[in-house]
Amino acid sequence: xxxxxxxxxxxxxKEGQNVTLSCEQNLNHDAMYWYRQDPGQxxxxxxxxxxxxxxxxxxxxxGYSVSREKKESFPLTVTSAQKNPTAFYLCASSSYGxxxxxxxxxxxxxxxxxL
Amino acid sequence: xxxxxxxxxSLSVQEGRISILxxxxxxxxxxxxxxxxxxxxxxxxxxxxxxSIKDKNEDGRFTVFLNKSAKHLxxxxxxxQPGDSAVYFCAASESNFGNExxxxxxxxxxxxxx
Numbered sequence: 001x002x003x004x005x006x007x008x009x010x011x012x013x014k015e016g017q018n019v020t021l022s023c024e025q026n027l028n029h030d031a032m033y034w035y036r037q038d039p040g041q042x043x044x045x046x047x048x049x050x051x052x053x054x055x056x057x058x059x060x061x062x063g064y065s066v067s068r069e070k071k072e073s074f075p076l077t078v079t080s081a082q083k084n085p086t087a088f089y090l091c092a093s094s095s096y097g098x099x100x101x102x103x104x105x106x107x108x109x110x111x112x113x114x115l
Numbered sequence: 116x117x118x119x120x121x122x123x124x125s126l127s128v129q130e131g132r133i134s135i136l137x138x139x140x141x142x143x144x145x146x147x148x149x150x151x152x153x154x155x156x157x158x159x160x161x162x163x164x165x166x167s168i169k170d171k172n173e174d175g176r177f178t179v180f181l182n183k184s185a186k187h188l189x190x191x192x193x194x195x196q197p198g199d200s201a202v203y204f205c206a207a208s209e210s211n212f213g214n215e216x217x218x219x220x221x222x223x224x225x226x227x228x229x
Contacts, residue, residue: 042204042219090158104217106158
């Protein structure tokens with residue numbers, strides 16, 4: 001059945017290391033998104049991509065990078081430049097081109113912790 | 116600058132009664148609004164949405180009301196059930212073609228008391 005798969009569910013990183021979070025969708029959605037959730041805060045947009053080979057920075061892109069080589073995949077790299085990477089990361093996808101208000105469908109998230 | 120605000124971090128309601136969750140926004144360009152429900156360690160699940168051309172949208176036990184002049188929307192859950200205990204996020208977007216970004220509030224934790 002269709003959905004969004006994020007892996008791994010838990011991830012640990014040492015100081016100074018880059019780490020890549022995986023996000024795959026089989027909903028045939030054009031748009032994909034990465035959010036970060038911290039305790040007591042809402043979801044903050046890191047990066048989004050509306051078509052393959054194109055992506056835009058969200059509100060908190062510093063210290064992160066993404067790629068969109070395939071429609072189904074939108075991996076997020078947390079670089080060593082991200083000073084406070086411990087958080088819950090959520091990937092989402094939605095239809096595109098039909099105007100705003102399209103529900104975004106979310107994966108179950110990856111919790112990243114610093115060792 | 117928080118463009119979507121949920122001023123109540125938590126809410127407790129007796130089972131069977133009505134739950135009312137509130138959301139305010141400041142950006143007058145927002146014209147689509149959505150509510151999501153989130154359990155711990157899971158991704159948010161879409162519940163219900165409303166366009167600014169409407170003032171009410173209903174789906175089963177869930178009703179969303181929109182007051183454009185007050186820049187306020189609310190989610191009503193009737194009757195409340197134990198499985199409704201979760202964090203609820205309000206989100207908003209502009210309907211300009213190509214702008215699919217959602218702006219989320221900080222969430223309200225709803226606890227249904229049996």
